[in-house]
Amino acid sequence: MTPWIRAALFALALAAGGQARAQATPxxxxxxxxxxxxxxxxxxxxxxxxxxxxxxxxxxxxxxxxxxxxxxxxxxxxxxxxxxxxxxxxxxxxxxxxxxxxxxxxxxxxxxxxxxxxxxxxxxxxxxxxxxxxxxLDRPARDRFRYVFAQGYIADQSGKLEEAVRLNHEALTLADRTGDPWRRAEARNALAYAYFGAQQIERAHALGLEAIAIAQTARDDVSLAHAYNTAGIVLDNLGDRQGERRSFELAIEHARRGGAKLDESLYLANLADFYLKEGDYKTALAHAERALPLAREVKELNGETVALMNIGLAHISMQHFELGKRRVQEAIAIDERRGSLTGVSDSYKELGTYLEKAGDLPGALTALHRHRALAAGILQRDQQKAIFAMQEQYDADRRARELVLLNREGEISAEQLHRRDLQQRLWWLLALVFVLSFATVGLLYRRVRRTNLLLSSTNDQLKVQSERDPLT
Structure with a gap:
């Protein structure tokens, strides 16, 4: 092999190696x-x-x-x-x-x-x-998806069901445009939950199955966890208790595989709640006690509150009244510290219901009295908040109108300045035309005058020549 062939092959090998490294490095x-x-x-x-x-x-x-x-x-x-x-x-x-x-x-x-x-x-x-x-408006689909997906989540959590369905439909379209399997699965799962809230159960179930299929193909444990949890909630509404239990179990399994401890803690709480409703209090207690340390590890107060509540209710259902009440009070204390009066009220209502079922009627009466007192205060507070919200919306609309007016005034001022500028330019143009016209007239006058002088001189010469006799 000649030296130049070896050199060429070596260069090709280097180029191929460089290309492979470039492809290997994301x-x-x-x-x-x-x-x-x-x-x-x-x-x-x-x-x-x-x-x-x-x-x-x-x-x-x-x-x-x-x-x-x-x-x-x-x-x-x-x-x-x-x-x-x-x-x-x-x-x-x-x-x-x-x-x-x-x-x-x-x-x-x-x-x-x-x-x-x-x-x-x-x-x-x-x-x-x-x-x-x-x-x-020209942001790419992946970026717009983040905004619309977040907006849909907020609408759903706020109970604005029609808006949540509309926004999650838009998010699904954007997710499909990105081509990312996890976004496509999460968008379908969110839309399924929005449809569930709007009581369109069959549509929610179908979308949930789509989300599971996409996540399974992509081997995406976190999306599978989310989709199976929603499926469990939907199946509860359809009366499929075994399907609900199996879905919650799969949600926990995939959350654990995906390392999603926050999700795992919440899904354990859902499964504990399932067993509470089924009357299997020991199993409910076991799942709730598994959820509690996970929720504390990831500092998820909602998960910690639900876990403590489920532990307390399970103990109450097994006639461990004092221990159960202590756990429920720990959950209520968390909601009180973060100012969640609705959470406190709901907890007292649930506590009263379980105490009544377990036979502690005085305790149930006390809890339900506290629930009613808080509920009345919450109603008054919500009415005030609604008034404040209306005022805030009015102020926001007023600011928007003022901004539109300012923009219009700015446009009018800009148009007036533009017209004034055009007028000035027109006057300068007319002045220039006048000057040029005057100069042109002056030049033409000088040329005519010069021509007349030449003509007069020529006429004088012809007159002199005509008076002379060429024969003399």
Whole structure:
């Protein structure tokens, strides 16, 4: 083999090796997308990995925007509000300093998701409206999906069923456009839950089966956990008790496989509730006691409250009244500390019901009296909140109208300035035309005068010549 052939083959090998390495190394965008996928089950680890990837993104670049948005949403959905707020604050500062509507919208999105996760739905809804108003229409489907999906979740949690169905339909369309299997499965699961809330049970069941099929094909444990949990809720409504139990068991199994401890704790609570309704109090207690340490580990107050409540109700049902009441009071104390009067009221109502069934009538009467007193206060508070909400909506509409008027005034002023500028230009043009016309007339006058002088001189010469006799 000649030297030049060996050199050529070596160069080809190097090129092939370089291409293979380039193909083996995912792009930065792909690595951010991977952490978004993994962050549903391992939020803390995914957020830390995104911190490390941040050094590879340029300041104020589209990649940095994507990274911060994904990181903030992961932490918001994982009930880590401090981390979510750090990402939102960076996005907000970016939006202000660079006049970037995309960054400002992303900051509002992260904050709205965190607020919704903690139960502050009215404020979350307001922030989402502001975010959608800022979001440019030309954003890619993956980005718009995050906004519409969050908006649908907030509408669903707020009980706005028609809006939730509409938004989740839009999210499903966007998810299909991205082609990401996990988004397609999650969008169908969310829409199934919205249809369940709207009492369209058969449609909810069909969509849930679609979500399970997509997640199974993709071998996505977290999406399977979510879909099986929703399936269990739907099957409960259809009266399929065995299907409900099996769905909750599969939800727990897949949540555990996917590392989604927060989801696992909630699904264990659902299964404990199932066994409470079935009258199998020992099994209910076992599942609730498994859920409690998980909920505390991930700092999920809702899960901790439900687990404590289920433990207490199981003990009460087995005639362990004092132990059961203590656990229920621990759950109520959590709701009291975070200002959830509705949660406290519902807990007293459930406590009264179970005490009555177990035979503790004085305890049941006391609990139900507290429930009624709280319910009356909540009704009055909700009426006041409704008035405040109407006032806030009125103020928001007024600000929007004022902004429209200001924009119109600005447009009118701009049009007036434009007309004035045109008038000035027209006057200058007329003046220029006048000057040019005057100059042209002057030139023509000089030319005619010169021609007349030449003609007069010629006539004089002809006259002299005509007076002379050429023969003399």
């Amino acid at each position: 792009t930065l965008d792909a690595r951010v997308a991977e952490q978004e996928y993994l962050g549903r089950g391992h939020p803390t680890e995914a957020a830390a990995q995104l911190d490390r990837l941040r050094a590879e993104t340029a300041e104020f670049s589209s990649q940095r925007l994507e990274l911060l948005t994904v990181q903030g949403l992961i932490l918001a959905q994982a009930s880590q509000p401090e981390g979510a707020e750090r990402a939102a604050a960076q996005l907000e500062a970016w939006g202000r300093s660079r006049s970037s509507p995309e960054a400002s919208a992303a900051a509002l999105l992260v904050r709205a998701r965190a607020l919704a996760r903690s139960g502050h739905l009215q404020r979350a809804e307001t922030l989402m409206r502001e975010a959608m108003a800022l979001l440019p």
